[in-house]
Amino acid sequence: MADYFTHFSCLLDVGTSENALAAHRMFVQSRLEDADRDEPLCSGFELSLQEGDAAHILWIHDDESGDVEQVIGFVLCLAEAFDLKGLWGFTYALTCSRPRLDAFGGGAHVIDLGARKSIGWTSSQEWLAAALNGDDVDA
Numbered sequence: 001m002a003d004y005f006t007h008f009s010c011l012l013d014v015g016t017s018e019n020a021l022a023a024h025r026m027f028v029q030s031r032l033e034d035a036d037r038d039e040p041l042c043s044g045f046e047l048s049l050q051e052g053d054a055a056h057i058l059w060i061h062d063d064e065s066g067d068v069e070q071v072i073g074f075v076l077c078l079a080e081a082f083d084l085k086g087l088w089g090f091t092y093a094l095t096c097s098r099p100r101l102d103a104f105g106g107g108a109h110v111i112d113l114g115a116r117k118s119i120g121w122t123s124s125q126e127w128l129a130a131a132l133n134g135d136d137v138d139a
Contacts, residue, residue, distance in 0.1 A: 006093070013056055
């Protein structure tokens with residue numbers, strides 16, 4: 001039996017160390033409440049505070065395997081809570097413990113923090129399928 005994994009590691013600047021501490025509290029509270037939810041909000045990633053001059057930056061990463069959609073949802077909540085602006089994005093990798101034809105790839109997401117929405121994404125698996133099908137891969 002094969003184990004499938006989603007890996008990512010990214011940084012989010014929330015403006016101030018106070019915002020970072022508040023974001024961490026929100027994360028911890030959501031993790032506690034996730035046990036009672038049918039669809040968890042924050043159990044698919046880890047959140048770490050930085051120190052010193054980087055205390056306003058959050059490190060979002062997976063521990064063993066993560067959930068890209070939960071990262072996006074949490075970042076959008078933080079954008080609302082702290083009135084974040086600008087573009088933010090991250091990449092992810094899809095891996096597997098054993099060789100499987102559909103198990104490897106990755107992608108990226110871009111979020112407009114001010115508009116509070118995802119504005120684009122790509123998947124290497126879908127890009128390859130389109131390219132092999134003769135589609136315009138630069139469209």
